[in-house]
Amino acid sequence: MKTYQYPNSSKMMEKAKQFIPSGIPGHQGVASFMPLEHYPIFSDHAEGTYFWDVDGNKFLDFMCGYGPNILGYNDPDVNKAAMEQMKKEDCVSQPSTKMIELAELLVNTIDTADWAFFAKNGGDVTSLALLVAKAATGRQKIVLINHSYHGVAPWAQSPGAADGMFNKEQEDLIYIDWNSVEQLEQAIAENPGQIAGFISTPYYQPALMRNELPAADYWSRVRDICTKNGIVLILDDVRCGFRLDMAGSDRYYGFNADLVCMCKSLANGYNISTLMGIESLKEACEKVYFTGSYWLSAVPMAASIACINKLKAMNAPERLLKLGKMYTDGLEKLAVRYGYRMEVSAEPSLFYLFLLQDPAAQSWDLFGPDGELHRAWIGENVRRGVFLTNYHNQFINCAMTEDDIKFALEVADEAFHAVKDRF
Ligand SMILES: Cc1ncc(COP(=O)(O)O)c(C=O)c1O
Structure with a gap:
């Protein structure tokens, strides 16, 4: 699977910083908690459960605009x-x-x-x-x-x-x-x-x-x-x-x-x-x-x-909870295969992920060694077209399908592969 590059996003961010404090206000800006090197910075257009960045990369979006996208973009x-x-x-x-x-x-x-x-x-x-x-x-x-x-x-x-x-x-x-x-x-x-x-x-x-x-x-x-x-x-x-x-x-x-x-x-x-x-x-x-x-x-x-x-x-909450559960159950199983533990907290329709290095570990530290693994794994997902963040709830929307979840799990598998030698 090809991994994404973001030359146009980077160029636009330099320009944004010239004219706007932080480039982007809030948690997507220069003070971000995200591993920004893995992220597209600017979006170009969106449809359903996807958005495309200014470099033409397509993302299956688990952030849903940080929540507002509940029916699908451009409903x-x-x-x-x-x-x-x-x-x-x-x-x-x-x-x-x-x-x-x-x-x-x-x-x-x-x-x-x-x-x-x-x-x-x-x-x-x-x-x-x-x-x-x-x-x-x-x-x-x-x-x-x-x-x-x-x-x-x-x-x-x-x-x-x-x-x-x-x-x-x-x-x-x-x-x-x-x-x-x-x-x-x-x-x-x-x-x-x-x-x-x-x-x-x-x-x-x-x-x-x-x-x-x-x-x-x-x-x-x-x-x-x-x-x-x-x-x-x-x-x-x-x-x-x-x-x-x-x-x-x-x-x-x-x-x-x-x-x-x-x-x-x-x-x-x-x-x-x-x-x-x-x-x-x-x-x-x-x-x-x-x-x-x-x-x-x-x-x-x-x-x-x-x-x-x-x-x-469409009885949206039921649909969102079911799709979220399908994804998070799949992630938990995949993680075990690679010797990790995926901690899923919160409800499945707006789940929170944290990847622990040691299956027996009880610790949880976003800024410690597990935090590094988690950031790297999230970054590898993003570079392959599944937009997740390392520090916030993710969200499900009604335009997502079971095929989208299957694709996201394939990408997650590749992301585990990509990090397993480093961690
Ligand atoms: C639980 C909760 N309360 C309040 C807010 C603030 O909402 P807004 O950013 O629209 O002002 C948010 C935003 O993320 C939130 O998640």
């Missing part, structure tokens, strides 16, 4: 709905009634939702969720999970980030460990009557670390504690949304959140996010002044309606 039904709306209007002085149609559809889709508010990014609605919790309770403190990611607003930056630049915004945050009901109880005992909300993803998705599912009774106990103490339970479903359950990832794990944040899978790449909530929090949401220049645009709303209806019709 004809979503694009048709968006284009029809575009011909009518998009960003106008007053909103289109598409907004009401979408809110009603979400209320009829997401178990917890009695209302929906729209914004653009996941970080808009996680920030709004905190404000709604504060407005509803008159309290200031928020409990969250160590190493969690909820966006880039000042409150959501890593503690101690950028030389303490964000300390003020973080004063009212209380960090606890994942799956620790005891630490949640302790935080409440130490801050009586002061905690407005608890925010978490449905399962543990820390940056750069193995993921972890909730313990069997975790969410029911958290739900009870929040109810008993008047704390707003906020589910950050920005990443998992519609990849576990069309009714919300809280239903998947058998509980009901008070507020649910969604973004990535809402409109197959059209830019929209939503905060949804229970009836009793609607008034608090009305009290918070929160909006933006493009937040009422009708095109992403029309796209979202088409996207959600299509996902529902």
